[in-house]
Amino acid sequence: MARIVMKFGGTSVADLDRIRHVAARVKREVDAGNEVAVVVSAMAGTTNRLVAWCTQLSALYDAREYDAVVATGEQVTAGLMAIALQTLGVNARSWQGWQVPLATDDAHGRARIEAIDGAELMRRLQSGQVPVVAGFQGIGPDRRVTTLGRGGSDTSAVALAAALGAERCDIYTDVDGVYTTDPRIVARARKLAKIAYEEMLELASVGAKVLQTRSVELAMKERVRVQVLSSFDDGTSLGGDLPGTLVVDEDEIVEKEIVSGIAYSRDEAKVTVRGVPDRPGVAAAIFGPLSAAAINVDMIVQNVSADGTTDLTFTLGRADLPRAEKTLGEHRAEIGFLSLLTDREVAKISVVGVGMRSHSGVASTMFRTLATKGINIQVISTSEIKVSVLIDAEYTELAVRALHTAYGLDA
Amino acid sequence: MARIVMKFGGTSVADLDRIRHVAARVKREVDAGNEVAVVVSAMAGTTNRLVAWCTQLSALYDAREYDAVVATGEQVTAGLMAIALQTLGVNARSWQGWQVPLATDDAHGRARIEAIDGAELMRRLQSGQVPVVAGFQGIGPDRRVTTLGRGGSDTSAVALAAALGAERCDIYTDVDGVYTTDPRIVARARKLAKIAYEEMLELASVGAKVLQTRSVELAMKERVRVQVLSSFDDGTSLGGDLPGTLVVDEDEIVEKEIVSGIAYSRDEAKVTVRGVPDRPGVAAAIFGPLSAAAINVDMIVQNVSADGTTDLTFTLGRADLPRAEKTLGEHRAEIGFLSLLTDREVAKISVVGVGMRSHSGVASTMFRTLATKGINIQVISTSEIKVSVLIDAEYTELAVRALHTAYGLDA
Numbered sequence: 016m017a018r019i020v021m022k023f024g025g026t027s028v029a030d031l032d033r034i035r036h037v038a039a040r041v042k043r044e045v046d047a048g049n050e051v052a053v054v055v056s057a058m059a060g061t062t063n064r065l066v067a068w069c070t071q072l073s074a075l076y077d078a079r080e081y082d083a084v085v086a087t088g089e090q091v092t093a094g095l096m097a098i099a100l101q102t103l104g105v106n107a108r109s110w111q112g113w114q115v116p117l118a119t120d121d122a123h124g125r126a127r128i129e130a131i132d133g134a135e136l137m138r139r140l141q142s143g144q145v146p147v148v149a150g151f152q153g154i155g156p157d158r159r160v161t162t163l164g165r166g167g168s169d170t171s172a173v174a175l176a177a178a179l180g181a182e183r184c185d186i187y188t189d190v191d192g193v194y195t196t197d198p199r200i201v202a203r204a205r206k207l208a209k210i211a212y213e214e215m216l217e218l219a220s221v222g223a224k225v226l227q228t229r230s231v232e233l234a235m236k237e238r239v240r241v242q243v244l245s246s247f248d249d250g251t252s253l254g255g256d257l258p259g260t261l262v263v264d265e266d267e268i269v270e271k272e273i274v275s276g277i278a279y280s281r282d283e284a285k286v287t288v289r290g291v292p293d294r295p296g297v298a299a300a301i302f303g304p305l306s307a308a309a310i311n312v313d314m315i316v317q318n319v320s321a322d323g324t325t326d327l328t329f330t331l332g333r334a335d336l337p338r339a340e341k342t343l344g345e346h347r348a349e350i351g352f353l354s355l356l357t358d359r360e361v362a363k364i365s366v367v368g369v370g371m372r373s374h375s376g377v378a379s380t381m382f383r384t385l386a387t388k389g390i391n392i393q394v395i396s397t398s399e400i401k402v403s404v405l406i407d408a409e410y411t412e413l414a415v416r417a418l419h420t421a422y423g424l425d426a
Numbered sequence: 427m428a429r430i431v432m433k434f435g436g437t438s439v440a441d442l443d444r445i446r447h448v449a450a451r452v453k454r455e456v457d458a459g460n461e462v463a464v465v466v467s468a469m470a471g472t473t474n475r476l477v478a479w480c481t482q483l484s485a486l487y488d489a490r491e492y493d494a495v496v497a498t499g500e501q502v503t504a505g506l507m508a509i510a511l512q513t514l515g516v517n518a519r520s521w522q523g524w525q526v527p528l529a530t531d532d533a534h535g536r537a538r539i540e541a542i543d544g545a546e547l548m549r550r551l552q553s554g555q556v557p558v559v560a561g562f563q564g565i566g567p568d569r570r571v572t573t574l575g576r577g578g579s580d581t582s583a584v585a586l587a588a589a590l591g592a593e594r595c596d597i598y599t600d601v602d603g604v605y606t607t608d609p610r611i612v613a614r615a616r617k618l619a620k621i622a623y624e625e626m627l628e629l630a631s632v633g634a635k636v637l638q639t640r641s642v643e644l645a646m647k648e649r650v651r652v653q654v655l656s657s658f659d660d661g662t663s664l665g666g667d668l669p670g671t672l673v674v675d676e677d678e679i680v681e682k683e684i685v686s687g688i689a690y691s692r693d694e695a696k697v698t699v700r701g702v703p704d705r706p707g708v709a710a711a712i713f714g715p716l717s718a719a720a721i722n723v724d725m726i727v728q729n730v731s732a733d734g735t736t737d738l739t740f741t742l743g744r745a746d747l748p749r750a751e752k753t754l755g756e757h758r759a760e761i762g763f764l765s766l767l768t769d770r771e772v773a774k775i776s777v778v779g780v781g782m783r784s785h786s787g788v789a790s791t792m793f794r795t796l797a798t799k800g801i802n803i804q805v806i807s808t809s810e811i812k813v814s815v816l817i818d819a820e821y822t823e824l825a826v827r828a829l830h831t832a833y834g835l836d837a
Contacts, residue, residue, distance in 0.1 A: 031482055068506055071442055073513045080512075083520050084505035087498035094495035095479055101491075102484045109494050113524070114569060158525060 017182040018050040022172035025059035026189045027246035028092050038099035050140040054150045054172040055096055057088025078123035082162045089149035096147045107145040112152035119153035119161045126161035133178035166227030173230045177237035184241045191245035192260035195424040196277040200412050203425040211265040217367040217401045218278050265369050273370035274422040277415050280363045284336040287328045290353025293320040304346045310335045314396040362411040365403040378402045384421040390414055428593040429461040433583035436470035437600045438657035439503050449510035461551040465561045465583040466507055468499025489534035493573045500560035507558045518556040523563035530564035530572045537572035544589035577638030584641045588648035595652045602656035603671035606835040607688040611823050614836040622676040625686050628778040628812045676780050684781035685833040688826050691774045695747040698739045701764025704731040711761045719753045721746045725807040773822040776814040789813045795832040801825055
């Protein structure tokens with residue numbers, strides 16, 4: 016017997032038939048003797064419709080009212096799922112965020128979970144009842160409904176798993192696990208049986224959108240074992256191999272790959288600030304105003320100085336580029352640069368793996384592989400378990416395929 | 427300056443344009459210096475869709491989950507209305523039933539309001555904020571969401587008006603007031619400027635579905651002045667005549683009409699129990715089992731006895747007829763009747779007016795008028811302010827028109 020949190024995303028509960036299908040899946044876990052809590056998203060399409068209504072009434076809508084409106088999507092699914100479970104003879108009841116309660120801060124629209132009182136849910140679990148919790152929502156300090164931001168139901172599920180001391184948090188989605196890279200680009204991509212929290216975080220942050228980044232951070236902090244799996248195939252996690260990908264502590268992964276996955280992101284832009292005086296404080300003069308404008312800068316490279324001036328290159332989200340140009344233009348006098356060069360046609364390619372910590376040569380394999388294919392590297396950045404390069408966006412698929420082969424990841 | 431509760435039904439908030447229109451109407455009352463609280467229904471069609479989902483998952487759905495699902499409709503409207511009001515520069519915020527709180531009993535799906543804590547809303551009103559309250563819903567003793575039954579938002583509004591000591595509760599709907607009879611039948615029907623609570627109750631109970639019956643009972647008990655008016659015309663209640671119908675205490679109506687209105691109901695059925703022994707206890711033997719089966723009996727007539735047996739005739743809601751036949755059949759031995767006659771093709775016609783209390787001849791005018799038109803009266807029942815007759819359904823329109831003229835109600 017185990018205690019499990021099962022989370023179902025919007026496509027998994029898109030209509031009454033899918034809700035019935037999910038209810039049958041939950042029943043299997045209950046019948047196997049497990050204590051099960053369920054977390055649900057809104058039915059696919061619902062959240063978009065509710066958001067559109069708010070936006071159409073006012074581009075500058077009150078985020079507190081937005082939350083009150085948008086949170087109803089998950090409440091509907093939770094009630095319907097409870098009815099579907101009861102119909103199968105499973106003792107179930109729905110819980111809205113304020114009923115649990117799942118307490119958050121007051122950052123409406125992107126609230127952070129502060130505490131979950133799991134006592135009542137625990138009593139229900141132990142009495143054989145299945146709590147069906149509306150994901151994505153909580154209650155703020157002023158007793159108003161809050162939401163956790165897009166993908167927030169993942170975070171609800173992980174936080175609930177931590178509060179309930181669950182053995183596992185199963186995230187059912189429309190993909191059946193985490194792959195060594197995007198299978199749409201590399202047909203021979205392999206599903207990973209296990210991946211470390213840190214790897215999942217790096218992959219999520221470079222565009223592999225299987226789990227909300229915050230949910231992985233929380234899982235790592237609370238040591239919640241997260242399993243990503245599909246609600247669309249009929250495999251079951253009962254007995255035998257787990258069908259999805261388990262996101263776990265690095266220590267649980269015995270056979271560590273040096274590289275676990277290749278990720279890419281095309282949502283990048285590159286900015287080069289030319290001819291800035293090479294003196295202390297110039298980086299602060301550039302990045303201070305960007306930070307004040309809430310623009311996240313990713314990779315940064317400073318060229319070797321010549322004739323007392325230097326060039327500074329950095330990357331940022333492509334959507335932020337217009338605001339970044341405007342901000343730097345407004346601070347041109349203080350920074351004292353010659354010109355700005357921008358490039359939207361760039362992609363970031365990353366190789367990720369906790370095995371890098373104990374293996375050298377990962378970066379040089381990457382550089383050599385790209386060179387062989389004639390791909391020019393524009394910027395490089397590294398972390399303990401990741402090497403990222405910025406390249407011309409045209410070469411994205413070529414680079415991903417070449418690296419997938421070079422690191423021995425092909426199935 | 428007055429304190430007003432404004433309630434808007436589903437057709438009045440059916441889409442974003444209508445919500446904007448309603449917001450402008452609320453703003454007019456605010457700009458006139460009034461303290462305004464708003465109660466909203468779900469956008470037209472929403473409740474039906476949510477109910478259908480519950481029903482499709484299970485004909486025997488859990489009423490507590492049904493309530494959690496269905497109550498979201500009003501929550502969406504409340505949030506959107508708050509945004510629409512803010513867009514017009516009106517300080518507004520939404521309130522869900524549990525936030526007010528609006529406490530009910532635990533009869534999920536048809537809960538009764540037990541208490542409203544108006545203290546916080548009162549503070550908001552006095553600070554110039556417009557509370558937008560989700561109608562139709564409350565919170566039960568077990569802290570779960572409850573709903574008040576179809577039309578329950580009327581009752582929410584009246585209860586809120588009582589809790590806030592409001593001067594008036596304006597019910598905006600798709601009709602512009604209460605008429606002397608159904609204008610679809612009598613083109614010369616007149617809108618009533620005022621009607622007494624008791625009259626409104628009698629009219630509501632015989633099929634004039636302008637207000638939920640319970641909301642009128644509550645208004646009468648709490649002495650809340652209710653105004654029924656249309657959200658679709660552009661008249662305003664500011665200055666000059668009130669455009670709708672005011673439902674008030676009888677004492678406020680100076681020029682009392684003897685008859686205020688003619689109502690009809692076609693949702694009736696008649697049952698005659700033939701040849702029952704004429705002895706004490708036989709009525710109890712018939713109506714006891716019907717009451718136990720939760721079947722409401724309306725009019726009752728017992729014939730004069732002949733040869734030791736008698737006939738008993740009664741009316742009930744047409745939808746209950748099959749269950750009534752079954753119930754009486756099961757108790758045939760105890761009752762000892764000869765046969766059952768049923769008739770679905772009957773209609774109940776009622777003349778209503780508080781003036782009847784001090785005027786005689788109202789009933790005889792009714793009987794004479796119907797006789798002149800050749801309409802046979804099958805059953806008669808009277809109350810202090812109402813005379814009802816059961817007739818062949820074919821004569822419904824003829825009877826209503828003749829009575830409307832006979833009592834001098836034609837415009």
